[in-house]
Amino acid sequence: MLTQDFLRHRRREQLSEEELAALDAIMSPPVRIPKRTTIIRAGEPTDRSTFLLRGFMCRFLDAAVGHRQILSLETSGDFVDLHGYPMKRLDHDIATIGDCEVAYAQHDKLTALIERYPRLGRMLWFSTLVDAAMHREWIFRLGRLDAEGRIAHLICETFARLCAVGQVDDDTFEWPLTQQEIGEACSLTSVHVNRTLRTLREAGLVEIARQRVHVLERAKLARMAEFTPDYLYLGNHDRTP
Amino acid sequence: MLTQDFLRHRRREQLSEEELAALDAIMSPPVRIPKRTTIIRAGEPTDRSTFLLRGFMCRFLDAAVGHRQILSLETSGDFVDLHGYPMKRLDHDIATIGDCEVAYAQHDKLTALIERYPRLGRMLWFSTLVDAAMHREWIFRLGRLDAEGRIAHLICETFARLCAVGQVDDDTFEWPLTQQEIGEACSLTSVHVNRTLRTLREAGLVEIARQRVHVLERAKLARMAEFTPDYLYLGNHDRTP
């Protein structure tokens, strides 16, 4: 089933077989998108939303001169541009990071689905509210944490979300971000990201190398990042190790 | 009518008389709340949402030691904790800035209202998506702008939103924030806010004094803040001067 991970880290309740099947029925066949591809641009009108089956994407805004600000990371099970459904256009771009696999849901079919299954509608609304909660925490991260804290916080969040979709193994997960991209997310230069990662490694907290993150001291990392997962509204039905 | 400004700056379509009346009918009588009062704390379960009739509020998160990060400013016409309706609890605190007047909507009554007027339901969803869009811009502001740009950007946004509810007169609006609070919003110290405001004043762009903001050079201000109002999704039905 395509959508088995559907909003798994964005909901507190289980979906019924019937609901999942109905959802599956409106999705397009899977489509592959290569890494580093911008798939949606701010302002363009949209009539479908993109469900991420596999891989990493990001939402971002570019500043006038050069600098990019990444606004969120999207992982398997995210409806990356669901807000385009009520909003009809987006206010930011979206791009793949590594290679991705997606499926599309036409907006008119979503409307029909929600009418038939109002609970799904509420769940979709809920999932966009979790987005907003993650945005708020992102604001906190940039506004109140130093370089170490920001990177640690981003790793804690990613760890928690990937746990929920079963993509953390042995405290390790795939993370195809370059140091440049980590910097674009945390508002740091790649040079400073590099030095900060070294500090974290030397402190024995995390190791990041070759597209993989290995969390050694999860509790310490969370403490220095002032991270608590409440804002992710994860239920306890998830496959948290 | 209490709710005449209901989401005025959060919607693209007009509400019908009937819809507005139905909305009004479920609201509690107006309640006054004095300035600097925390009205909702993170984690507490909620069964009603707060509609801001008059005044300014803010959402915020406190860091472990001292520093507060303001996450959003709420103005007349905002449903400040509407997300508490689907989420059942909030992930942040909310406080008044100046004196405020609010009305409450019980969640069970909201449910009934939405069933009867599905268009209102969609509008409520939409308004929480505008929140998310403002959060994204807030991330950009902190991540990619310097002190001048951040303050200029916040002023541009506030100006645009207050225009939509008719609270800008002669390029001037009431703004009961202290320099400390501007700093908590823009992640700057009050000392640096003070110096930056002087720079902006000396450049002839804005004057901020005694709880009032007077915008002298709106276009220049917007340019230096890289501000474009698209993300606010304002229609053109609004009372923009």
Next chain:
DNA sequence: CGCGATATTGATATAGATCAACTAATGTGG
């Protein structure tokens, strides 16, 4: 194997923080 992308390290510059007075407003009780 070689080339472009990524990562690493060092030296220097700077925006904004911090610390420390001091002044101006605003509010309050007598």
Next chain:
DNA sequence: CCACATTAGTTGATCTATATCAATATCGCG
């Protein structure tokens, strides 16, 4: 309505985290 207390704003001196610039090293792919 004044006197005093409290809060907010202003200015200066110094410090620091992170940016910037520059050079080299390493990785991963065709």
